[in-house]
Amino acid sequence: xxxxxxxVLDESELPRAWYNVLADLPSPPPPVLHPGTHQxxxxxxxxxxxxxxLILQEVTxxxxxxxxxxxxxxxxxxxxxxxxxxxxLEKALxxxxxxxxxxxxxxxxxxxKPNTAVPQAYYNxxxxxxxxxxxxxxxxxxxxxxxxxxxxxxxxxxWQVRASYDQxxxxxxxxxxxxxxxxxxxxxxxxxxxxVLEKDPDSPGSLGIAxxxxxxxxxxxxxxxxxLGSVLNHVLLHQTxxxxxxxxxxxxxxxxxxxxxxxxxxxSNFGGLAFPFLREKLAGRLDVTIRAVEPASCxxxxxxxxxxxxxxxAGMTPLMKMHTLGHDFIPDPIHAGGLRYHGMSPLLxxxxxxxxxxxxxxxxxxxxxxxxQFARTxxxxxxxxxxxxxxxxxxxxxxxxxxxEEKVILTALCGHGHLDLAAYGTYLAGELVDHELASDQVAAxxxxxxxxxx
Amino acid sequence: xxxxxxxVLDESELPRAWYNVLADLPSPPPPVLHPGTHQxxxxxxxxxxxxxxLILQEVTxxxxxxxxxxxxxxxxxxxxxxxxxxxxLEKALxxxxxxxxxxxxxxxxxxxKPNTAVPQAYYNxxxxxxxxxxxxxxxxxxxxxxxxxxxxxxxxxxWQVRASYDQxxxxxxxxxxxxxxxxxxxxxxxxxxxxVLEKDPDSPGSLGIAxxxxxxxxxxxxxxxxxLGSVLNHVLLHQTxxxxxxxxxxxxxxxxxxxxxxxxxxxSNFGGLAFPFLREKLAGRLDVTIRAVEPASCxxxxxxxxxxxxxxxAGMTPLMKMHTLGHDFIPDPIHAGGLRYHGMSPLLxxxxxxxxxxxxxxxxxxxxxxxxQFARTxxxxxxxxxxxxxxxxxxxxxxxxxxxEEKVILTALCGHGHLDLAAYGTYLAGELVDHELASDQVAAxxxxxxxxxx
Numbered sequence: 035x036x037x038x039x040x041x042v043l044d045e046s047e048l049p050r051a052w053y054n055v056l057a058d059l060p061s062p063p064p065p066v067l068h069p070g071t072h073q074x075x076x077x078x079x080x081x082x083x084x085x086x087x088l089i090l091q092e093v094t095x096x097x098x099x100x101x102x103x104x105x106x107x108x109x110x111x112x113x114x115x116x117x118x119x120x121x122x123l124e125k126a127l128x129x130x131x132x133x134x135x136x137x138x139x140x141x142x143x144x145x146x147k148p149n150t151a152v153p154q155a156y157y158n159x160x161x162x163x164x165x166x167x168x169x170x171x172x173x174x175x176x177x178x179x180x181x182x183x184x185x186x187x188x189x190x191x192x193w194q195v196r197a198s199y200d201q202x203x204x205x206x207x208x209x210x211x212x213x214x215x216x217x218x219x220x221x222x223x224x225x226x227x228x229x230v231l232e233k234d235p236d237s238p239g240s241l242g243i244a245x246x247x248x249x250x251x252x253x254x255x256x257x258x259x260x261x262l263g264s265v266l267n268h269v270l271l272h273q274t275x276x277x278x279x280x281x282x283x284x285x286x287x288x289x290x291x292x293x294x295x296x297x298x299x300x301x302s303n304f305g306g307l308a309f310p311f312l313r314e315k316l317a318g319r320l321d322v323t324i325r326a327v328e329p330a331s332c333x334x335x336x337x338x339x340x341x342x343x344x345x346x347x348a349g350m351t352p353l354m355k356m357h358t359l360g361h362d363f364i365p366d367p368i369h370a371g372g373l374r375y376h377g378m379s380p381l382l383x384x385x386x387x388x389x390x391x392x393x394x395x396x397x398x399x400x401x402x403x404x405x406x407q408f409a410r411t412x413x414x415x416x417x418x419x420x421x422x423x424x425x426x427x428x429x430x431x432x433x434x435x436x437x438x439e440e441k442v443i444l445t446a447l448c449g450h451g452h453l454d455l456a457a458y459g460t461y462l463a464g465e466l467v468d469h470e471l472a473s474d475q476v477a478a479x480x481x482x483x484x485x486x487x488x
Numbered sequence: 489x490x491x492x493x494x495x496v497l498d499e500s501e502l503p504r505a506w507y508n509v510l511a512d513l514p515s516p517p518p519p520v521l522h523p524g525t526h527q528x529x530x531x532x533x534x535x536x537x538x539x540x541x542l543i544l545q546e547v548t549x550x551x552x553x554x555x556x557x558x559x560x561x562x563x564x565x566x567x568x569x570x571x572x573x574x575x576x577l578e579k580a581l582x583x584x585x586x587x588x589x590x591x592x593x594x595x596x597x598x599x600x601k602p603n604t605a606v607p608q609a610y611y612n613x614x615x616x617x618x619x620x621x622x623x624x625x626x627x628x629x630x631x632x633x634x635x636x637x638x639x640x641x642x643x644x645x646x647w648q649v650r651a652s653y654d655q656x657x658x659x660x661x662x663x664x665x666x667x668x669x670x671x672x673x674x675x676x677x678x679x680x681x682x683x684v685l686e687k688d689p690d691s692p693g694s695l696g697i698a699x700x701x702x703x704x705x706x707x708x709x710x711x712x713x714x715x716l717g718s719v720l721n722h723v724l725l726h727q728t729x730x731x732x733x734x735x736x737x738x739x740x741x742x743x744x745x746x747x748x749x750x751x752x753x754x755x756s757n758f759g760g761l762a763f764p765f766l767r768e769k770l771a772g773r774l775d776v777t778i779r780a781v782e783p784a785s786c787x788x789x790x791x792x793x794x795x796x797x798x799x800x801x802a803g804m805t806p807l808m809k810m811h812t813l814g815h816d817f818i819p820d821p822i823h824a825g826g827l828r829y830h831g832m833s834p835l836l837x838x839x840x841x842x843x844x845x846x847x848x849x850x851x852x853x854x855x856x857x858x859x860x861q862f863a864r865t866x867x868x869x870x871x872x873x874x875x876x877x878x879x880x881x882x883x884x885x886x887x888x889x890x891x892x893e894e895k896v897i898l899t900a901l902c903g904h905g906h907l908d909l910a911a912y913g914t915y916l917a918g919e920l921v922d923h924e925l926a927s928d929q930v931a932a933x934x935x936x937x938x939x940x941x942x
Contacts, residue, residue: 142868413596413602414596415662452904455661459661
């Protein structure tokens with residue numbers, strides 16, 4: 035028998051708890067502050083938007099949170115997901131390194147997003163909520179939440195940035211196929227949307243505006259809550275199912291990773307893979323380098339500042355201490371829509387400040403080059419987001435080729451690119467425009483950060 | 489533990505041989521005839537287009553054909569594929585039936601097509617061929633062959649019907665991402681294409697024209713062969729990996745199917761799932777109803793005649809005895825592009841004539857209705873082709889609800905619909921136009937069949 039291509043787990047081996055890295059960090063992250071009082075927010079501040087189960091998961095320091103049977107039952111539609119050994123990519127690179135990728139593209143939405151959409155929908159349904167609202171940019175998160183809501187008989191209403199709504203009709207159709215309702219944002223359904231349309235009837239919209247609309251509807255309707263697809267602690271908690279499975283999968287073949295590489299937008303895919311390995315590292319059981327990869331056009335970790343900032347453009351959310359480019363920063367329109375966020379998860383930002391992970395930035399041209407090489411060798415067309423991690427994996431594997439080291443490299447292939455093929459078309463036609471954020475642009479972007487008393 | 493959602497096989501359980509149903513049929517199918525002499529064709533007639541390994545597989549009566557290690561090695565990228573129990577669909581229907589679906593959407597092309605594209609590319613590479621040509625309509629087959637060629641360092645040149653080339657750019661980009669070259673057909677690269685363009689510079693093309701172009705390039709270049717994605721015996725042979733896996737998967741849970749349902753275009757997906765179960769039925773080990781489902785707009789089995797006909801529109805191929813609507817029949821432009829073929833696999837047609845399988849036809853509106861119900865319950869958006877099988881499965885499950893029978897229903901979910909979302913958009917908008925072929929249309933279509941002496 036040749037070395038296996040896929041390491042698979044049986045359904046009976048599906049992890050039954052999410053891992054909470056807060057339990058093991060040497061210090062807790064700074065508190066989240068109320069935008070008006072600048073005092074730490076409490077559960078009551080969040081209750082208009084989230085069910086109490088999720089609020090408690092946001093702040094708990096318990097090491098493990100049991101996954102409800104009703105959630106496991108839906109997870110089984112695509113989990114456990116396969117861990118692949120990239121035999122063909124290794125061969126093409128001529129590297130002695132062993133490259134493994136955890137593939138999340140087999141999920142209903144085609145990415146890791148349903149890992150948190152499903153429990154979020156479940157806890158909301160359990161709390162008697164009838165409808166969830168959310169925003170979506172390119173549409174990955176909206177698709178995941180629409181699917182999750184279909185599983186628990188919840189209505190799902192998605193505000194999609196109008197520019198994407200008009201340009202990417204496939205995501206809209208997929209959301210509707212799962213039973214979701216989708217509105218272009220700004221819409222005339224909310225005060226926030228109408229205010230924007232009054233000033234500019236042709237506004238292309240922004241994620242910030244879409245968040246404002248979704249939050250407004252949730253806050254003003256008793257039967258409606260709001261749902262977020264990244265950034266928050268409970269979202270990263272749910273995504274640890276990814277890393278927990280990989281720990282078990284590596285256990286089956288007696289290996290451990292020397293280097294773990296993932297892409298970061300809001301941080302949920304990266305945290306989901308990395309945290310269970312960070313637990314092993316903090317406990318002294320594993321020596322692993324953990325590396326975040328972000329786009330050079332939106333480099334919150336490598337070029338942003340660590341400061342209190344708003345989560346949305348309009349400044350309606352609580353203040354979170356995080357790596358940020360400023361809440362009114364508008365990233366260039368790169369194709370990795372899921373990585374275009376001005377801030378980084380406060381939890382991940384804190385871990386970065388503690389020196390437990392490192393970070394690099396990549397231009398989109400080198401990312402698409404890696405994506406095409408991966409497709410031609412491994413047979414999967416990756417979403418633009420994980421091509422960032424793949425580009426950094428290839429760098430590491432080529433360094434191993436130089437040094438002769440047989441490192442075990444682990445990466446997260448967090449989604450397929452079937453609905454992003456237009457971006458590949460642009461790359462293959464040689465028409466890709468690259469964007470790299472310059473230091474003076476960063477300085478200008480962070481100039482508007484809110485002032486928070488120490 | 490609840491009943492499993494997925495029955496998975498380990499890579500070590502991957503079947504190591506394809507099953508050849510010709511070995512077990514009570515009588516052989518009628519011979520394939522030379523279009524000029526009307527004499528049975530021999531291996532030499534096919535040698536300009538196919539390598540000898542595939543020609544021998546086309547005619548062999550050996551029961552099993554060993555799968556080369558080099559093919560198994562690529563199969564492992566996505567095989568064994570999961571067998572799902574449709575718990576949620578069953579619940580939504582309120583049926584006592586147990587519905588299982590074999591999912592092929594996890595392959596590099598997103599369908600069952602790579603199961604034959606990979607061995608076809610392998611045997612051609614082994615024979616020293618440097619390039620494969622083929623035609624593609626919607627693009628599924630072209631994608632599969634482009635991927636397969638990337639695995640064996642073969643060039644891949646695809647002629648795509650111009651109407652699809654212009655309307656469905658995503659498939660074109662996916663083919664290019666896998667390294668294939670794609671031309672709109674008719675093209676000025678071939679005599680066949682130029683002849684069409686001379687008469688009609690704006691010709692939207694047809695599958696028949698695209699076949700002529702691909703065959704011409706293969707026939708006139710020594711280093712180039714031609715590859716076909718369905719209809720032929722060796723293609724159906726390769727697809728039996730699907731059914732062989734399901735036999736093993738059912739074995740794990742101690743079940744056998746009472747009803748097996750698959751969609752039929754050229755017949756490769758259906759034959760691939762059905763033939764290993766037909767072996768069990770012919771041997772008296774299994775009592776199973778095997779049902780083919782075809783579109784009401786292209787009903788070759790249920791309304792076509794069983795007669796000698798050409799495989800292509802231009803009448804260049806050998807004559808095959810098959811269920812056909814006539815080689816110059818142009819089906820209505822339904823969204824299930826993979827089911828729009830005037831004929832049915834000669835092997836499957838013969839088996840139908842022997843009374844070993846039954847057939848029904850479905851309109852596309854009831855198919856998309858089934859597809860949407862499936863997506864909302866099971867979390868997978870099916871390609872338009874397998875929604876035909878799903879619609880028939882739902883019929884069967886609802887009959888079980890009436891009768892109280894706990895039948896085990898097995899179906900082939902042969903691909904995902906990520907690149908077919910425009911069709912779902914049309915359905916959800918209530919704009920789907922249905923087509924049902926009337927008897928007088930069939931009579932007119934088969935009037936031009938070639939005359940073959942008895």
